[in-house]
Amino acid sequence: MESIVSRVLDHVDIQILDWLQKDGQLSNLEISKRVKLSAPAVHARIKRLESDGYIKNQVAILNHEKLGFDLLCFVFMSTNVHEAEKLSSLEKSLYSMKEVMECHCLTGEYDYLLKVACRDRKGLEEFIRRLNEIGVTKIQTSLALREIKDSTFLPILED
Structure with missing residues (x-):
């Protein structure tokens, strides 16, 4: 059976997740300014959060009515x-x-x-x-x- 290691998220991880869910189009540079880390460090954290399963997917959320799904x-x-x-x-x-x-x-x-x-x-x-x-x-x-x-x-x- 596969073992799942759950890492504890620190405050910066939580902030990054919070910013990403508010606006998934924020660049690593923009997020880095908000959480006071370098852009490469933010990029590495986002990749880790993705591989650990905290970020399931990043998508555009479409307006169903505008697309004809009444x-x-x-x-x-x-x-x-x-x-x-x-x-x-x-x-x-x-x-x-x-x-x-x-x-x-x-x-x-x-x-x-x-x-x-x-x-x-x-x-x-x-x-x-x-x-x-x-x-x-x-x-x-x-x-x-x-x-x-x-x-x-x-x-x-x-x-």
């Missing part, structure tokens, strides 16, 4: 599949569905919660049909009327 949906779903191999297959199917932005395994009444982006009602109908084909037994879909808060920000710095 429906943002939250789909609660249950399945009667409980065998490990079949569950793995179901989860791989969910993972591969391009409409699924997020998928969470839950406790409680439903087994999964999906965050789904569809262009229109027909797209949502087709998506739900595909869910029924992979062994989903119960679906409850809620449409987001508007976003109040949409954030990827973790409050890692104490006030």
Whole structure:
């Protein structure tokens, strides 16, 4: 079994992570000025934070409405599949569905919660049909009327 060594993050690491999540386009030089380290030292820390898994990915977050995805949906779903191999297959199917932005395994009444982006009602109908084909037994879909808060920000710095 692979051993995972968890390094303790110091205050500078936390500051770097905080700045990166506020603005992922900041250069190493800009961050270095803010945390009072050299740009090469900041670069080395960012690479270490990436390799240690603290930074999962750096991406552009797109505006779904401007790109024609008018429906943002939250789909609660249950399945009667409980065998490990079949569950793995179901989860791989969910993972591969391009409409699924997020998928969470839950406790409680439903087994999964999906965050789904569809262009229109027909797209949502087709998506739900595909869910029924992979062994989903119960679906409850809620449409987001508007976003109040949409954030990827973790409050890692104490006030």
